[in-house]
Amino acid sequence: MQGRAILVTGATGGIGGETSARLAAQGASIVVADLDQELAHAKAAHIIATGGQAMGVACDITQPEACERAVAAAVERFGRLDGMVNCAGVSRPHDSLTLPPADWARMIDVQLNGAFYIAQACGRAMQESGGAIVFITSTNAEAAFPRRAPYCAGKAGVAMLTKVLAIEWANLGIRVNAVGPAYVATEMTQRNIAAGNVNETQIKGRIPLGRLAQPVDVADAVAFLLSDQASFITGHSLYVDGGWLAYGYF
Numbered sequence: 001m002q003g004r005a006i007l008v009t010g011a012t013g014g015i016g017g018e019t020s021a022r023l024a025a026q027g028a029s030i031v032v033a034d035l036d037q038e039l040a041h042a043k044a045a046h047i048i049a050t051g052g053q054a055m056g057v058a059c060d061i062t063q064p065e066a067c068e069r070a071v072a073a074a075v076e077r078f079g080r081l082d083g084m085v086n087c088a089g090v091s092r093p094h095d096s097l098t099l100p101p102a103d104w105a106r107m108i109d110v111q112l113n114g115a116f117y118i119a120q121a122c123g124r125a126m127q128e129s130g131g132a133i134v135f136i137t138s139t140n141a142e143a144a145f146p147r148r149a150p151y152c153a154g155k156a157g158v159a160m161l162t163k164v165l166a167i168e169w170a171n172l173g174i175r176v177n178a179v180g181p182a183y184v185a186t187e188m189t190q191r192n193i194a195a196g197n198v199n200e201t202q203i204k205g206r207i208p209l210g211r212l213a214q215p216v217d218v219a220d221a222v223a224f225l226l227s228d229q230a231s232f233i234t235g236h237s238l239y240v241d242g243g244w245l246a247y248g249y250f
Contacts, residue, residue: 001027001223003027005078005082006084007030007071010033010034010089011087014184015184015186015219016087017043018215020032020054023085025052028053029053029077030044030055032054033070035060035088044056055074055077061117061118062110088114093192111150111154126173126174127172134225135158136222139181139182142159159178159237175230176234181240182240206247
């Protein structure tokens with residue numbers, strides 16, 4: 001990662017924060033992009049304080065113009081853009097019969113539309129020199145959960161978007177992949193556990209490796225897919241799920 005500039009969205013959350021720190025430790029210059037500008041600047045300052053290179057920018061990925069501004073700021077500061085990791089996301093479990101249309105629209109806007117907008121902006125900046133894009137999806141791109149219709153639909157859409165952009169942008173030298181975790185021990189997951197939307201004991205019992213994923217598990221997979229070690233991997237979804245999708249016994 002030495003000398004590369006990587007834009008990370010949702011970069012102050014559990015997965016985004018760990019990914020930013022991991023890539024910075026490997027020598028990348030990190031563009032910490034988040035909806036909350038103050039948190040983005042604080043995270044960038046922390047990376048700098050620990051010896052890394054970073055800058056914070058405000059970015060609402062559901063707004064194409066905001067995505068373009070974040071990319072422009074990255075190129076202005078570091079002179080280039082070599083990669084992007086989209087960690088921005090929301091989770092709001094809700095019964096499908098009573099799901100308000102506005103909630104459906106918001107979930108799809110963040111999970112799917114925003115993923116495309118930020119990828120499009122980054123792809124334009126990388127089309128001359130190439131680069132790598134990694135989307136954070138979920139096991140829900142393949143495994144359906146009740147009360148999560150927009151979340152599952154959005155993640156499945158991003159998994160297909162990964163394939164389309166990979167084949168469309170291959171001749172530009174831009175690789176596009178996804179990392180799909182099972183449940184990760186983040187603040188979002190803890191909130192869902194506290195709200196009764198997730199039974200932690202049942203989830204751990206369902207995962208063959210017997211634990212929730214840690215943010216570092218996801219960050220390591222992202223770092224690999226961004227690296228030259230993955231130079232012939234594109235259009236792929238790597239599931240960091242402890243065996244969740246493989247397990248179909250009972």
